[in-house]
Amino acid sequence: MHDPPAPRPPDPGSPPPLPRPAGVRLVGLTGGIGSGKSTVASLLRARGIPVFDADRAARDVTAPGTPGLDAVVAAFGPGVLLPDRTLDRAGLARIVFSDPAARRRLEQLLHPRVDAAAAEWLAARAAEGSALCVYEAALILETGRDAWLDGVIAVVADVETRVRRVVERDGGPPEPVRARIAAQIDDDERRRRARWVVVNDGTLADLERQVEALLEELSPVPPQEGAK
Numbered sequence: 601m602h603d604p605p606a607p608r609p610p611d612p613g614s615p616p617p618l619p620r621p622a623g624v625r626l627v628g629l630t631g632g633i634g635s636g637k638s639t640v641a642s643l644l645r646a647r648g649i650p651v652f653d654a655d656r657a658a659r660d661v662t663a664p665g666t667p668g669l670d671a672v673v674a675a676f677g678p679g680v681l682l683p684d685r686t687l688d689r690a691g692l693a694r695i696v697f698s699d700p701a702a703r704r705r706l707e708q709l710l711h712p713r714v715d716a717a718a719a720e721w722l723a724a725r726a727a728e729g730s731a732l733c734v735y736e737a738a739l740i741l742e743t744g745r746d747a748w749l750d751g752v753i754a755v756v757a758d759v760e761t762r763v764r765r766v767v768e769r770d771g772g773p774p775e776p777v778r779a780r781i782a783a784q785i786d787d788d789e790r791r792r793r794a795r796w797v798v799v800n801d802g803t804l805a806d807l808e809r810q811v812e813a814l815l816e817e818l819s820p821v822p823p824q825e826g827a828k
């Protein structure tokens with residue numbers, strides 16, 4: 601069994617910024633496995649904030665029939681396809697988990713495609729008049745994407761709480777969850793680099809209260825009636 605790879609330092613040089621429509625604030629949302637970032641994303645969406653899910657976009661750009669899937673198969677071989685010709689995501693995750701060069705190759709294939717999807721999504725939200733949008737991804741700080749966001753929200757939680765939540769959510773043993781947590785940057789670094797920190801050690805009601813408070817801070821103040 602391989603040791604988990606050491607947390608990766610940010611890539612030198614930030615990825616090119618997305619075209620940023622005027623008047624839209626784009627805030628990042630990230631967190632380690634089981635921290636609750638998807639739950640925070642749902643709470644934001646329920647309050648009318650558009651959230652771009654970069655991890656889902658990475659799946660969409662490698663769906664059957666896409667040029668993204670063709671590119672991944674060309675790079676990693678047909679062994680990364682399941683019998684039904686869809687991408688074997690778990691198998692690919694195992695390959696890149698223990699091979700940093702393979703991980704970089706995969707990221708070079710996926711990230712430009714995800715960025716293009718994000719740019720299109722953001723332009724559409726801007727056209728609808730959204731003033732605040734959120735970019736949710738597991739890897740924001742690790743890939744230097746924080747450089748082109750208007751601040752990042754980090755969701756943090758105690759490691760044991762995260763392990764318990766993932767085991768309850770997905771089933772399976774805790775050890776692989778611990779190994780994946782050890783391979784990510786830690787919450788101390790997330791806290792240092794994030795502009796806003798949501799501590800998700802409590803109940804869902806506690807989390808909701810924090811999201812409400814955060815939205816008060818993030819939402820643009822509507823102009824006062826009669827203000828000059």
Ligand code: ATP
Binds near residue numbers: 636637738801
């Ligand atoms: P991953 O990176 O693995 O997708 P995540 O950071 O998106 O994880 P979630 O899926 O939001 O995490 O949360 C993990 C699990 O913990 C989910 O089943 C979610 O419903 C549950 N959960 C999140 N926050 C809380 C909380 N405060 N109290 C109880 N359960 C919670």
